[in-house]
Amino acid sequence: MFDLLHWKIRQALCPFKRAVSPTQWLMNLDVPSYTQASTPSLAERERYLLEGYPHFNDLPPSWGWVKLESLYQLDQIAHLLETHSIPHAKTCHWVDVGSKNGATLGACVAVAAQLGENVQVTGLELDTFRYYLDGYTRGDYARGLVKAFAETPALNVLGTLDFVEADVNNYAQMHPATADVVSCFLPFVLTKEHTAWGLPKQDFEPQAFFKSVWDLLKPNGFLLISNLSEDEVHAQRQYLDALEASLPQGQGMVRHVEALEIATRFMRCSEEKRFLWMLQKIG
Numbered sequence: 001m002f003d004l005l006h007w008k009i010r011q012a013l014c015p016f017k018r019a020v021s022p023t024q025w026l027m028n029l030d031v032p033s034y035t036q037a038s039t040p041s042l043a044e045r046e047r048y049l050l051e052g053y054p055h056f057n058d059l060p061p062s063w064g065w066v067k068l069e070s071l072y073q074l075d076q077i078a079h080l081l082e083t084h085s086i087p088h089a090k091t092c093h094w095v096d097v098g099s100k101n102g103a104t105l106g107a108c109v110a111v112a113a114q115l116g117e118n119v120q121v122t123g124l125e126l127d128t129f130r131y132y133l134d135g136y137t138r139g140d141y142a143r144g145l146v147k148a149f150a151e152t153p154a155l156n157v158l159g160t161l162d163f164v165e166a167d168v169n170n171y172a173q174m175h176p177a178t179a180d181v182v183s184c185f186l187p188f189v190l191t192k193e194h195t196a197w198g199l200p201k202q203d204f205e206p207q208a209f210f211k212s213v214w215d216l217l218k219p220n221g222f223l224l225i226s227n228l229s230e231d232e233v234h235a236q237r238q239y240l241d242a243l244e245a246s247l248p249q250g251q252g253m254v255r256h257v258e259a260l261e262i263a264t265r266f267m268r269c270s271e272e273k274r275f276l277w278m279l280q281k282i283g
């Protein structure tokens with residue numbers, strides 16, 4: 001009950017911040033580089049990622065701190081694509097579900113620009129109302145990033161980027177079968193994570209969430225997922241098994257990569273485990 005009330009209050013207070021964009025503040029941030037860090041193997045991985053995904057360098061300079069977080073997402077996507085590639089296509093519409101403050105989007109843009117010619121990246125986030133210590137919300141940050149992106153000279157290769165404040169369950173109903181790639185970095189698969197991030201317990205419906213995520217995919221589209229722990233992998237597998245069992249006749253799920261365990265050091269520089277999935281919608 002309290003969690004639902006808390007959620008409603010956060011939503012109600014948020015419009016007061018809507019018009020504010022922290023872009024200028026972002027531009028003034030002094031951003032370190034892993035390449036300059038005293039960790040040679042991390043610097044080497046950074047160089048490898050930037051050579052493999054050169055469009056990452058085309059992202060707006062004011063995205064500095066976001067690029068650091070995006071490197072961590074890029075590291076994971078690159079691991080997946082090293083294991084199983086996604087064919088190059090005429091279009092690449094990429095939807096990232098649970099984009100937080102937009103910090104996941106740099107990696108999606110850089111990879112999408114490599115995968116297709118007509119690139120469109122959409123970040124979806126339900127909880128844009130979360131405030132940071134500086135008084136800005138997740139939504140403010142994401143809108144600032146999109147604004148800076150729209151002014152970047154490399155738009156012709158990077159395509160379009162938008163950030164949508166929406167529940168994927170509603171969004172998928174309005175945009176079924178529109179995405180070539182859908183990514184879900186660390187989706188909530190356990191109740192404790194969902195409530196710890198301030199969402200009401202009664203809204204924890206992972207089965208419906210993954211059905212909506214799946215519905216967004218075009219036939220032959222790819223779904224990329226990352227999980228945090230073996231407990232999450234166990235729950236994730238159950239939701240995917242249930243989804244697969246419920247697919248209509250003529251539709252199938254291919255699991256190209258299932259819970260690939262990797263260690264990533266971007267973000268915090270200490271080694272963190274991630275478990276990666278790549279699935280494909282058939283039919």
Ligand SMILES: C[S@@+](CC[C@H](N)C(=O)[O-])C[C@H]1O[C@@H](n2cnc3c(N)ncnc32)[C@H](O)[C@@H]1O
Pocket residue numbers: 097098099100104124125126127166167168169184185186187188197209
């Ligand atoms: C654990 S966070 C992961 C954030 C980000 N992807 C990352 O890797 O840092 C999960 C995110 O999914 C969002 N989310 C949960 N349910 C959602 C829904 N139904 N529609 C859109 N976003 C949702 C949450 O608000 C949260 O920001």
